[in-house]
Amino acid sequence: MANFEHGVTTRQADTSVTTPVAADSGVAFVVGAAPAHTVGGAVNEPIMCQNYGEAVAALGYSDDWANYTVCEAIYSQFKLYGVAPVVFVNVLDPAKHKKSVAEQNYPINDGKVLLPLEALKDTVKVSTYTVGTDFDLFYEGENLILEVLEGGKIPENTGELTVTFDAVDPSKITENDIIGGFDTSTKKYSGLELIDKVFPKYGIVADLILAPGWSDKSTVAAVMAAKAANINGVFEGKALIDADAETVKHYADVPAWKKANNINSKTQIVCWPLVKLGDRVFHLSTQAAGRMGATDSDNGGCPAESPSNKSLQIDSAVLADGTVILLDLQQANYLNSNGIVTALNLIGGYVLWGNETACFPADTDVKNYFICISRMFGWVANTLVLSYWSKVDKKMTRRLIDSIVDSVNIWLNGLTNEEKLLGGRVEFKEEENSTTALMAGKAVFHIYMTPPSPAKELEFVLEYDAEYVSAALAA
Structure with a gap:
């Protein structure tokens, strides 16, 4: 029988207007080599870190950025720009990228032997002595430390030890390791392919793809562009590419390099040259990612403002051989006019300089070639996916x-009030929603939006006005 009710009852209905879930912005996804063997870290696993300490604990650290490119991003993102989170993928595999180091003698100083950081602790052998009894091993700084233990068999007057070991060899990493893929035998993903595992694992959208030291390879740059255009099949991002600062030594040659390497996508941002802070040399893409993340953070986690003309943490721009590059405004603007971002020191120190993605000047659609507008379209798209997936x-x-129409319009109005959009609306248009499409369960919502363009050129017209002469000198 039906429920018998007597008195007052209540129930709650779903709110008709959905509160949007804003997508992440300026979250870097970095692929490269890290000394993860020093901390028992993972290989080909996306690791999200919120601060420098977490990153070092999970991936290890070395100042040898030529071999350990991930460490460059760790330092830049956390120490220089203070942006988080960052997702790292270490592709240096001790089981694959290794070499055997011939037996040789190493001196003992203060009861310790300094072995290279690349040495694999579990492979170290010292003549007839035993680890844990006669000596111990631990990583510290840029070395694997072999410490002589008191009470062991190693005599106190021994001046050196004969040691052999296997070592990781970052030079054996190839473009294919960075690109990655799916291994049918192990059923595991690797390299850049792991960007599709970030959202399922951590629930964040990593929208800036980096591979410092590798993105100047055309094959890597192409895959980075493809992944940025289709993250998890629904999200969008940007691939930060470095032009080769080793072979391209003059600013006027960068556009030809860009063309030869087929780097012309709206999902790519090309950077040249390298940059330097003190003795540390960075790929400009690494610092550009930090600058974008910091600018987004200043705008409430929204990419509405261009990162151009914002401070970089550098004191010079250089080539791979250390040659200092001093660009004047005309030279920097020439690079910008060819869809290349650079570093400029004109007023107030070094800044990131350039508003154009790699598709410029071939593609002059404003939503494609302006970095901030293109990123806003991607960010709005990502937010819509996150917010209305539950409606599927x-x-x-x-x-x-x-x-859906009401809640999206309220959200767009809010972005307009915050000046992150000049205006925006959504419409459910009859001509875009045929009866057959609706019967098949497909609804199309048409969004009109206008992110603000960067104030790229400010012109002041100066004119001599003779009337001020007579006015000033009149009796």
Whole structure:
């Protein structure tokens, strides 16, 4: 029988207007080599870190950035720009990228032997002595330390030890390791392919793809562009590419390099040259990622403002051989006019200089070639996916459609009030929603939006006005 009710009852209905879930912005996804063997870290696993300490604990650290490119990003993202989170992938595999080091004698100083950081602790052998009894091993700084233990068999007057070991060899990493893929035998993903595992694992959208030291390879740059255009099949991002600062030594040759390497996508941002802070040399893409993340953070986690003309943490721009590059405004603008971002020291120190993605000047659609507008379109798209995924497979009713239209319009109005958009609206247009499409469960919502363009050129017209002479000198 039906429920018998007597008195007052209540129930709650779902709110008709959905609160949007803003997508992450300026989150870097960095692929490269890290000394993870020193901390028992993972290989080909996306590791999210919120600060410098977490990154070092999970991936190890070395100042040898030529071999350990991930460490460059760790230092830049956390120490220079203070942006988080960052997702790292270490591709240096001790089981694959290794070499055997011939037996040789190493001196003992203060009861310690300094072995290279590349040495694999578990492979170290010292003539007839035993680890844990006669000596111990631990990583510290840029070395694997062999410490002589008191009470062991190693005599106190021994001046050196004969040691042999295997070592990781970052030079054996190839472009294919960075690109990665899917191994049918192990059923595991690797390299850049792991960007699709970030959201399922951590629930964040990593929208800036980096591979410092490798992105100047055309094959790597192409895969980075493809992944940025289709993250998890639904999200968008940007691939930060470095032009080769070793072979391209003059600013006027960078556009030819860009063309020869087929780097012309709206999902790519090309950077040249390298940059330097003190003795540390950075790929400009690494610092550009930090600058973008910091600028987004200053704008409430939204990429509405261009990172151009914002301070970089550098004191010079250089080539791979250390040659200092001093660009004047005309030279920097020439690079910008060819879709290349650079570093400029004109007023107030070094800044990132350039508003154009790699598709410029071939593609002059403003939503594609302006970095901040292109990123805003991607960010709005990512936010819509996150916010309205829960509506998928609901009953296709007028109430559902109206609730989506109303909530999106409220959100766009809020972005407009915050000056992150000049205006925006969503419409459910009859001509885009045929009866057959609606019967098949497909609804199309048309969003009109205008992110603000960067104030790229400010012109002041100066004119001599003779009337001020007579006015000033009149009796």
